[in-house]
Amino acid sequence: MLTAVKNQGRVSFLSIKYALMQEMLNRVTFFTNILFMILNNASFIIQWIVLYSIQNNVGGYTFKQILLLWGIAAGTYGFSHFFFENAYDLSQIINEGKLDAYLVQPKNVLLSSITSKVKTSALGDIFYGYIMCFFAGLGVVDILLFTILSIIGGITLTAIAVLLGSLSFWFQKADMIAESGNGFMTNFATYPDGIFKGIVKVLLFTLIPVGIVNYLPISILTEHKVEFFFLIFLFMIAIVFFAFFLFYRGLKRYSSSNLMSMRI
Amino acid sequence: MRKYLFIYKSEVMSSLQYLANILFGFLGYFIMLFIFFQLWKYLYSDPDSVMNGYTMAEMVWYVIMTEILWSTLGGKNLCQKISNDVKSGNIAYNLCKPYSYIHYALFSHLGSITIKAVLYTLLGLVLGFCFLGEFPNISFLSILLWIISSIGSLAISSLFVIFIGLFSFKIEDANPFYWVYSKFILILGTIFPIEFFPKILRPILRYSPIFATTYGPANLFVHFSFQNAFRVLIAQFIYLGIAYVLCYFVYQKGVKKLNVNGG
Amino acid sequence: MSVIEVKNLQKTFRVKKKESGLKGSLKSIIKPTYRQIEAVKGIDFTVSKGEMIAFIGPNGAGKSTTIKMLTGILYPDSGDISILGLDPKKERKKLAYEIGTVFGQKEQLWTHLTPYDNFKFFGAIYDIPEEVVERKIQELKEVFELEEFLNTPVRNLSLGQRIRCEIVASLIHEPKILFLDEPTIGLDPVVKENIRSLIKRMNKEYKTTIFLTSHDVGDIEKLCKRVIIINHGELVLDDTMENLKYHYLNKKMVEAKMKEKVNLEEEEGITILKDKGYNLKIEVDTTLKSVADALKLLNPDNIVDINISNIPLENIITEIYKKEEEK
Structure with missing residues (x-):
């Protein structure tokens, strides 16, 4: 059992390493992608400077907390998209029959498929997360905590993407549902939860769990609420299990295809 | 000109096949507008107060109008398409066809977004009404001028994106440049009117493409005046020319390089 | 054993049926109809x-x-x-x-990696210890003559070399x-x-x-x-x-273009598939008649162009399949 986990880990690590090497074939493109993603994220600071010039508290968040909200949003997104980019293409992978190659290998099909591509610009997001930590004045311990929270949130986001992508085993057009669903997670992620009320707020902590991926970590970072930490950790475990369950359930319905496909 | 109209028309027809995609696109558009509505509702604790010359209703309508233009444009796909054309060498095949690639790219893109534009505008109006409970008090003529300037805005924006897509002649991936341009338009032109920025910045923004592509048309819907309409149309005319010339030069330079390399 | x-x-696949046109696409969204395809019965x-x-x-x-x-x-x-x-x-x-x-x-295979790196990757997938993989690669390299391109990225290989690497992998x-x-x-x-x-x-x-x-x-x-x-x-x-x-692969198809008209009669081992005077198509059963004998019947001096081919597998299968149905 333990060696199986170790071997799986070794293969996933190699897979990510090779996918990264592929991205690094062109150095200039590699670095511009990272740099421009940082600039891209940074541009949104203007929006908040303008908003905070109107009022010094938006939705119950201080400016420092907004910086951290952006940090967590970028960190979770970056972690998820860098290591598991293919989770976001799962619909396409299923519809085009690209799981074949992973199905004939004696390894976990889901892990093999989602780790076989990395997104360079997501590295920019991860860096941006740390830049925000720096501007928010976090100490060393809190930066470590930030890292852990980004990983938990990133895994949660990945699991959501897998759940949505797995719907493609049942519906061909599920790719659009998946795209919208993943879009929701990022759209809400950078706005303070105080501006939402009633049913929307309930949705944000349940069906569209932005609250769990983004808002609770802010409370953990700024108020050190340990109970919230356990909550998001348990949520991650539960949703990861659910994602594996649904994916393997759907795999029985997988219909492959004779489409020409290459891993370029 | 007739052939470009034909290209436009056939793109409109083929976009009908992607109706389901457009309907799903509504979801993201709806969420963005919903978030902005919540944000401004929160910030305008008194809906009748005026902030930088905008009431809450005017603010929400402004954002709806700019978001219509933003969501309709689909700049990301256009940029990707142009840069794919360049990289795959498709553009070389266009050299021996009797039309201008820039015209072709512009008209086919405008064709592919026409249905989307109509649907998003209708949805935007419905959402605005649902959020605010009323329509702004505007005349028929101002609506007409708003429509004309919106079309102008989409044409100019498309040309700017084509211009950026054509960078692929020089560098492998033009997308990062598109991000920066789109963020410039989104943050300085879409989510706030120019009046919300510091005094020093305002004149720069007024002469930037933002005036012609987002602020101008949206402001016609919110604060209409003939003087304003006239200025917007003049600015659009100038920027259309500038954008076209930029595209033309990058294209010519790129094609020359293409000939040297033999495609 | x-x-x-x-x-x-x-195995049966369910495929969504789609009618053409806008109305059809709308209908397929609201109430999709499916067609069963029995791929393996x-x-x-x-x-x-x-x-x-x-x-x-x-x-x-x-x-x-x-x-x-x-x-x-x-x-x-x-x-x-x-x-x-x-x-x-x-x-x-x-x-x-x-x-x-x-x-x-x-x-x-990963196209940006060399066959060597790819083989190492597959070694990891199958949990093979490093030194064993190394030995195996050396062995396969010898047997399948991969020496010259073992360290060239897969994307730079010819299609044939790639397939060879796929098989070795x-x-x-x-x-x-x-x-x-x-x-x-x-x-x-x-x-x-x-x-x-x-x-x-x-x-x-x-x-x-x-x-x-x-x-x-x-x-x-x-x-x-x-x-x-x-x-x-x-x-x-x-x-x-x-x-x-x-039963089947001993038949050859002969297509010939002639200078002059020939009058060919069917005989043992020869079936005439098409006879348009100048253009002939015959099937030769090589167990009964050699191709050379068949050509003699055509008078070699008279042939302008000739094409001798195997009967396409598709034809053989149809033939076999027809026989199955007749049973």
């Missing part, structure tokens, strides 16, 4: 250890579906599969250690059975020949059981001792190559 046992295997066969089997049939006959069910890619609707005593449905991972797969139309873990789906598709004749001899050598040196699908007669003729033909999801024939050859 049989290594593959298949009993009453079935209950087939049985067994394969013994060390055999080389050709599993053939025209496009859409169900051969890819079958091979995908055998390798654990597709989940069968009903029926039993036992590969080396394992059930691909339940023991996919265990099975994967024992079998190798090559899909001619799908690449399993599937051998790293010393599989007991190798499944090849259209391994020679899209390759030029020289490369095809090369791949065939490679497969043959593999069977000989490692005693690997080979299960091969193809619609290239050459692959089958040169490699396999036994042929299974499938059409419309059903087994049509399961016989030795010798028998098949005797």
Whole structure:
């Protein structure tokens, strides 16, 4: 059992390493992608400077907390998209029959498929997360905590993407549902939860769990609420299990295809 | 000109096949507008107060109008398409066809977004009404001028994106440049009117493409005046020319390089 | 000892029907209608250890579906599969250690890496210790002559070299059975020949059981001792190559363009398929008449152009299939 986990880990690590090497074939493109993603994220600071010039508290968040909200949003997104980019293409992978190659290998099909591509610009997001930590004045311990929270949130986001992508085993057009669903997670992620009320707020902590991926970590970072930490950790475990369950359930319905496909 | 109209028309027809995609696109558009509505509702604790010359209703309508233009444009796909054309060498095949690639790219893109534009505008109006409970008090003529300037805005924006897509002649991936341009338009032109920025910045923004592509048309819907309409149309005319010339030069330079390399 | 046992295997796909036009697309969103496609309709066969089997049939006959069910890619609707005593449905991972797969139309290699790095990656996938992989790569390099391009990125290799690497990659873990789906598709004749001899050598040196699908007669003729033909999801024939050859592959098609009109009569071993005076098409049964004799009948001095070919596999299958229906 333990060696199986170790071997799986070794293969996933190699897979990510090779996918990264592929991205690094062109150095200039590699670095511009990272740099421009940082600039891209940074541009949104203007929006908040303008908003905070109107009022010094938006939705119950201080400016420092907004910086951290952006940090967590970028960190979770970056972690998820860098290591598991293919989770976001799962619909396409299923519809085009690209799981074949992973199905004939004696390894976990889901892990093999989602780790076989990395997104360079997501590295920019991860860096941006740390830049925000720096501007928010976090100490060393809190930066470590930030890292852990980004990983938990990133895994949660990945699991959501897998759940949505797995719907493609049942519906061909599920790719659009998946795209919208993943879009929701990022759209809400950078706005303070105080501006939402009633049913929307309930949705944000349940069906569209932005609250769990983004808002609770802010409370953990700024108020050190340990109970919230356990909550998001348990949520991650539960949703990861659910994602594996649904994916393997759907795999029985997988219909492959004779489409020409290459891993370029 | 007739052939470009034909290209436009056939793109409109083929976009009908992607109706389901457009309907799903509504979801993201709806969420963005919903978030902005919540944000401004929160910030305008008194809906009748005026902030930088905008009431809450005017603010929400402004954002709806700019978001219509933003969501309709689909700049990301256009940029990707142009840069794919360049990289795959498709553009070389266009050299021996009797039309201008820039015209072709512009008209086919405008064709592919026409249905989307109509649907998003209708949805935007419905959402605005649902959020605010009323329509702004505007005349028929101002609506007409708003429509004309919106079309102008989409044409100019498309040309700017084509211009950026054509960078692929020089560098492998033009997308990062598109991000920066789109963020410039989104943050300085879409989510706030120019009046919300510091005094020093305002004149720069007024002469930037933002005036012609987002602020101008949206402001016609919110604060209409003939003087304003006239200025917007003049600015659009100038920027259309500038954008076209930029595209033309990058294209010519790129094609020359293409000939040297033999495609 | 049989290594593959298949009993009453079935698979049906459900495909959404779409009517044309805008109305049709709207209708298919609201109330989709489905069409059942029975890709495999209950087939049985067994394969013994060390055999080389050709599993053939025209496009859409169900051969890819079958091979995908055998390798654990597709989940069968009903029926039993036992590969080396394992059930691909339940023991996919265990099975994967024992079998190798090559899909001619799908690449399993990372194109930006060298074959060497790819082989190392596959070594990790099959949990093979580093030094064992190293030894295995050296061995395979010798046997399959990979020396000259072992350290060239896969994207810079020719199609033939790539397929060779694909096959070698599937051998790293010393599989007991190798499944090849259209391994020679899209390759030029020289490369095809090369791949065939490679497969043959593999069977000989490692005693690997080979299960091969193809619609290239050459692959089958040169490699396999036994042929299974499938059409419309059903087994049509399961016989030795010798028998098949005797019945079907001993016929040649001769198409000739003549200077002058000839009046050819049908006789033993000659069937006239088309006779338009100057243009002739005849079938020669080589067990009864040699091609040379057939040409003499045409008067060689009179021939402007000539084309002698095997009967296309599709025709053979249709012929076999027709006979099945007549029974």
